[in-house]
Amino acid sequence: MNQDRILVTYLTQAKDLRKKAEGIAVGMTVGSWTDVPAAKQEELRPYLGEAVDVTPLSMLESGETRGFVTISYPTRNFTPDIPSLLTGIFGKLSMDGKIKLVDIQFPDSFSSLFPGPKYGIEGIREATRGYDRPLLMSIFKSCLGMPFDDLKTQFRAQALGGLDLVKDDEIFFADDKAPFLTRIQAFGEIARDVEQSTGKRVLYAANLTGPVHQLIDRAKQAVEAGADCLLFNVLAFGFDVLHRLAADPDVTVPIMAHPALAGAFYPSPDYGIATPLLLGKLMRLAGADLVLFPSPYGNVALDKTEALQLSQNLLDPSVTLKRPFPVPSAGIHPGLVPQLFADFGVDQVVNAGGGIHGHPGGATAGAKAFVDAIAASVQGRTLAEAAQDSEELSLALAKWGGK
Amino acid sequence: MNQDRILVTYLTQAKDLRKKAEGIAVGMTVGSWTDVPAAKQEELRPYLGEAVDVTPLSMLESGETRGFVTISYPTRNFTPDIPSLLTGIFGKLSMDGKIKLVDIQFPDSFSSLFPGPKYGIEGIREATRGYDRPLLMSIFKSCLGMPFDDLKTQFRAQALGGLDLVKDDEIFFADDKAPFLTRIQAFGEIARDVEQSTGKRVLYAANLTGPVHQLIDRAKQAVEAGADCLLFNVLAFGFDVLHRLAADPDVTVPIMAHPALAGAFYPSPDYGIATPLLLGKLMRLAGADLVLFPSPYGNVALDKTEALQLSQNLLDPSVTLKRPFPVPSAGIHPGLVPQLFADFGVDQVVNAGGGIHGHPGGATAGAKAFVDAIAASVQGRTLAEAAQDSEELSLALAKWGGK
Numbered sequence: 030m031n032q033d034r035i036l037v038t039y040l041t042q043a044k045d046l047r048k049k050a051e052g053i054a055v056g057m058t059v060g061s062w063t064d065v066p067a068a069k070q071e072e073l074r075p076y077l078g079e080a081v082d083v084t085p086l087s088m089l090e091s092g093e094t095r096g097f098v099t100i101s102y103p104t105r106n107f108t109p110d111i112p113s114l115l116t117g118i119f120g121k122l123s124m125d126g127k128i129k130l131v132d133i134q135f136p137d138s139f140s141s142l143f144p145g146p147k148y149g150i151e152g153i154r155e156a157t158r159g160y161d162r163p164l165l166m167s168i169f170k171s172c173l174g175m176p177f178d179d180l181k182t183q184f185r186a187q188a189l190g191g192l193d194l195v196k197d198d199e200i201f202f203a204d205d206k207a208p209f210l211t212r213i214q215a216f217g218e219i220a221r222d223v224e225q226s227t228g229k230r231v232l233y234a235a236n237l238t239g240p241v242h243q244l245i246d247r248a249k250q251a252v253e254a255g256a257d258c259l260l261f262n263v264l265a266f267g268f269d270v271l272h273r274l275a276a277d278p279d280v281t282v283p284i285m286a287h288p289a290l291a292g293a294f295y296p297s298p299d300y301g302i303a304t305p306l307l308l309g310k311l312m313r314l315a316g317a318d319l320v321l322f323p324s325p326y327g328n329v330a331l332d333k334t335e336a337l338q339l340s341q342n343l344l345d346p347s348v349t350l351k352r353p354f355p356v357p358s359a360g361i362h363p364g365l366v367p368q369l370f371a372d373f374g375v376d377q378v379v380n381a382g383g384g385i386h387g388h389p390g391g392a393t394a395g396a397k398a399f400v401d402a403i404a405a406s407v408q409g410r411t412l413a414e415a416a417q418d419s420e421e422l423s424l425a426l427a428k429w430g431g432k
Numbered sequence: 433m434n435q436d437r438i439l440v441t442y443l444t445q446a447k448d449l450r451k452k453a454e455g456i457a458v459g460m461t462v463g464s465w466t467d468v469p470a471a472k473q474e475e476l477r478p479y480l481g482e483a484v485d486v487t488p489l490s491m492l493e494s495g496e497t498r499g500f501v502t503i504s505y506p507t508r509n510f511t512p513d514i515p516s517l518l519t520g521i522f523g524k525l526s527m528d529g530k531i532k533l534v535d536i537q538f539p540d541s542f543s544s545l546f547p548g549p550k551y552g553i554e555g556i557r558e559a560t561r562g563y564d565r566p567l568l569m570s571i572f573k574s575c576l577g578m579p580f581d582d583l584k585t586q587f588r589a590q591a592l593g594g595l596d597l598v599k600d601d602e603i604f605f606a607d608d609k610a611p612f613l614t615r616i617q618a619f620g621e622i623a624r625d626v627e628q629s630t631g632k633r634v635l636y637a638a639n640l641t642g643p644v645h646q647l648i649d650r651a652k653q654a655v656e657a658g659a660d661c662l663l664f665n666v667l668a669f670g671f672d673v674l675h676r677l678a679a680d681p682d683v684t685v686p687i688m689a690h691p692a693l694a695g696a697f698y699p700s701p702d703y704g705i706a707t708p709l710l711l712g713k714l715m716r717l718a719g720a721d722l723v724l725f726p727s728p729y730g731n732v733a734l735d736k737t738e739a740l741q742l743s744q745n746l747l748d749p750s751v752t753l754k755r756p757f758p759v760p761s762a763g764i765h766p767g768l769v770p771q772l773f774a775d776f777g778v779d780q781v782v783n784a785g786g787g788i789h790g791h792p793g794g795a796t797a798g799a800k801a802f803v804d805a806i807a808a809s810v811q812g813r814t815l816a817e818a819a820q821d822s823e824e825l826s827l828a829l830a831k832w833g834g835k
Contacts, residue, residue: 057603060574069582076577106576106606108641112668113605116692120602120665123695124762126732130696171463173509174479179472199523200460202516203509238511241672245645262523265515267670269644289523293533297700329529359527 034101036081036134037118040298042095042127050080050098057122058106078102097131109142111268111315119302127299132306135314137349144275144316145350148283150376153318153354156257156283157193157232162407163366163375165399166194166356167392168382172201172236177215180207183392184216187385188223188231190396194378196234196260199287209235209247210254217255232257234285237274244270248280258283258318264290264307268315275316283318286353291322295335304335309342312353319354319378326368327360333372340373356380363422364431366402367412379403389424398425437504439484439537440521443701445498445530453483453501460525461509481505500534512545514671514718522705534706536713540752547679547719548753551686553779556721556757559660559686560596560635565810566769566778568802569597569759570795571785575604575639580618583610586795587619590788591626591634593799597781599637599663602690612638612650613657620658635660637688640677647673651683661686661721667693667710671718678719686721689756694725698738707738712745715756722757722781729771730763736775743776759783766825767834769805770815782806792827801828 030036043049055062058078065073082099089095100118107113119130146152154160167187169180187195195216204212216233224230237259239247244266248259263271263286274280288308295304304322312320320343325333340355355377357369362384369379379399388395398421405415405422412431416423433439446452458465461481468476485502492498503521510516522533549555557563570590575583590598598619607615619636627633640662642650647669651662666674666689677683691711698707707725715723723746728736743758758780760772765787772782782802791798801824808818808825815834819826828834 058576060576060601072579073574073577106603108605110605110643112644112665113641116665116668117603117605119696120668120690120692123693124691124699124726124732124734125695127699128695171476173461173463174476176475198463200509200520202511202513202520238516240513240676241515241670242645242648242676262515262519265519265523265670266672267644267668269669273643273645287523288527289519290526292526292528292531293522293697293704296527296530297703300700301696301704323527329527331527359524 030134030136031101032136032138033104034136035104035107035139036099036101037130038097038099038132040095040097040129040131042089042093044093046083046085046094046096046098047080050083050100053098053122054078054080054100057100057118058102076103076106104136104139109139110272111311123300129297129299129301129303130306131303133310135310140314141349143314143350144272145313146283146316146318146353147275147280147351148318149351150354151351153283158230159193161375163370163403164193164354164378165191165396165403166196166378166380167192167385167396168196168380169198170382170386172198173203175206177207177212180212181215181219184233185219185223186392187396188220189227190385190393191227191229191400192231192396194232194234194258196285197236199236199260199262199289201236202238204238209238210250213251213254213256217257234258234260236260241266241270245273245277245280248274248277252279252281256282258285260285260287262287262289263312263315263317264288264294268311271312271315271317284316285319286312286317286321288322304331305338305342309339313343313348313350317353319356321356321358321380323359324357324361325372326365330360337372340377344376352376354378362429362431363398363402363425364412364429366399367406367431370406375407384429387428388421389428390421394421394424397421433537433539434504435539435541436507437539438507438510438542439502439504440533441500441502441535443498443500443532443534445492445496447496449486449488449497449499449501450483453486453503456501456525457481457483457503460503460521461505479506479509507539507542512542513675514714526703530702532700532702532704532706533709535709538713538717543717544752546717546753547675548716549686549719549721549756550678550754551721552754553757554754556686561633562596564778566773566806567596567757567781568594568799568806569599569781569783570595570788570799571599571783572601573785573789575601576606578609580610580615583615584618584622587636588622588626589795590799591623592630593788593796594630594632594803595634595799597635597637597661599688600639602639602663602665602692604639605641607641612641613653616654616657616659620660637661637663639663644669644673648676648680648683651677651680655682655684659685661688663688663690665690665692666715666718666720667691667697671714674715674718674720687719688722689715689720689724691725707734708741708745712742716746716751716753720756722759724759724761724783726762727760727764728775729768733763740775743780747779755779757781765832765834766801766805766828767815767832769802770809770834773809778810787832790831791824792831793824797824797827800824
């Protein structure tokens with residue numbers, strides 16, 4: 030593609046889609062065009078947007094046409110950061126009737142100005158020594174208000190099952206009973222202790238919170254305290270904070286992006302930002318090493334096409350940035366592992382909360398059931414076969430189903 | 433209200449709204465309840481949410497009921513910042529089917545932990561010496577790519593008309609032709625020059641941009657360069673950045689919150705965050721001194737009830753924080769001033785772009801037409817009467833209508 034242009038696709042509706050596209054191209058860049066004197070036009074032309082494609086989808090009863098419009102914006106219109114990008118392509122436009130931001134195509138010249146993931150899939154596989162299989166992550170059953178000793182007990186129980194990662198609950202901000210740096214140190218000790226007995230290293234992802242102007246320092250303090258990984262509520266704090274964490278050479282741990290608040294953006298067909306862009310392309314650009322998103326399973330779930338597109342955007346080999354791990358989350362139990370494997374492949378993190386803590390044998394057995402289900406899927410065995418050698422998996426399948 | 437609880441209202445739908453409310457109260461706080469041992473319940477009870485109100489609105493064909501549910505959350509669940517608050521009350525919940533965050537009621541004990549506006553209406557009236565009337569603001573016709581000399585010419589032309597404020601275009605990030613600090617100094621000189629000839633002081637609001645971890649320093653540099661005011665894309669950078677700017681004693685200028693990207697949140701009836709909360713209560717809490725929002729006039733506009741509620745939330749005297757100026761924006765021309773005055777009262781900023789630059793006599797005349805329209809409204813005169821003494825207003829009414 031043209032290295033000097035960004036292509037932005039919107040889903041919208043209008044009496045005349047082409048005219049609407051042309052209005053966006055001018056209105057979001059130089060403001061007005063036809064009433065600009067010719068000499069001034071030459072000066073402003075390098076900043077002018079251009080309507081490059083219109084794809085009608087359906088005629089509405091109102092007489093309007095619904096469809097995609099694609100605008101080409103000069104990269105020079107933006108500073109290389111997501112606040113500039115989103116304000117420039119969707120800032121005031123987001124308030125201009127029914128319009129949803131669905132995709133952005135970046136030239137390498139622009140995306141290479143972003144950090145992208147510092148570690149990505151390869152780096153996290155090295156850190157966990159987990160190769161050629163989906164990794165496994167567990168979430169604390171609850172963090173808020175829990176006595177520190179209970180959290181330590183929970184951490185140990187999960188880790189003993191052979192997990193690759195354990196993460197905080199994303200609502201864990203008020204942590205006076207188990208302060209950030211203190212628990213990083215404490216869980217680090219438990220992880221080393223568990224590794225001595227099981228041989229398996231587990232990474233702990235602590236929730237990075239605090240005043241926004243102190244987050245980079247807090248992240249560095251976490252690194253000094255021995256942190257393995259940081260969980261981060263990217264949308265609550267802003268994409269640019271992730272960007273600056275990922276770009277800082279002293280923040281030497283992977284960053285796990287939580288999708289909290291994403292549902293305020295993506296589910297409407299008429300408004301907002303589509304999730305393959307929001308949690309896919311933008312998270313990768315800004316530097317997430319792992320990206321959680323709603324799985325396409327369960328009662329309330331992400332549309333499967335969207336979830337797969339999101340994952341593909343994280344893994345797209347044509348983008349020169351590192352690739353973050355997709356982490357399809359919510360409603361995951363061991364019986365779903367073959368489906369997860371079929372849908373998302375080897376490069377994913379299987380992430381469970383209730384599916385581990387709710388195991389009849391407790392969290393250690395819950396983790397073990399997943400470990401065995403993942404091994405079976407990679408080996409091409411059915412869960413029913415694998416359950417013959419795994420009491421934990423057998424109990425899990427009896428409780429949640431799956432084969 | 434109870435000083436230890438925050439009340440949060442959602443619009444949602446469910447087969448059983450009460451049950452859904454109870455699920456939210458537990459799920460967004462301690463995670464689970466009925467399977468928690470009694471001794472542990474006593475430890476966690478201080479963190480437990482409570483379903484306090486359910487208001488059904490309508491039965492849907494699906495058999496579900498649509499309505500409001502209100503949950504009471506303990507203030508201790510949150511650190512006093514908006515990322516913690518939004519993650520804690522809407523983070524994962526936003527992805528859980530049709531649910532919109534519509535209102536939050538804060539006890540003083542919690543809102544007093546936020547900075548609120550540093551200047552507010554009274555401070556800005558002092559700075560502009562504009563009392564007992566709506567203030568008047570103009571937007572540059574275009575900023576992106578414009579030669580510096582053209583911007584200077586535009587600034588002077590607008591200022592000469594007797595405005596109180598001039599603001600940058602919010603998409604003005606790539607400003608190499610007219611860098612941030614350089615243009616603050618240059619426009620400051622022009623403003624002083626204009627004041628010498630007209631006696632009227634005009635404030636210039638420069639768009640604060642840059643890497644998020646440098647924004648506080650950039651704001652301080654702007655103050656040192658003589659800035660009057662800063663424009664800020666709050667949603668693109670995150671509420672907490674506004675909070676920390678407002679809380680910093682060395683950022684000694686008012687902050688004007690732009691609503692760019694707000695349309696990604698508020699317009700859907702089923703999802704997102706309602707605008708009286710998003711651009712009203714939360715902007716005030718985080719410390720905006722002026723808040724732009726879509727006016728309820730024009731083709732594509734904010735619902736009038738929502739716009740008025742938003743404005744009321746900014747001005748609510750029962751909140752102990754200072755009050756930001758409401759700035760209903762877009763589609764504003766001099767003929768609308770009596771309507772604006774009737775709807776939003778004396779404590780507002782009348783904000784126009786095309787309604788000033790599009791005046792047949794140019795931007796100076798365009799500003800003068802607004803000045804005269806505002807004076808007429810305050811004096812209780814019709815625009816038709818006022819136009820008899822104002823050629824500029826007369827021309828504006830002939831072009832855009834209104835009386």
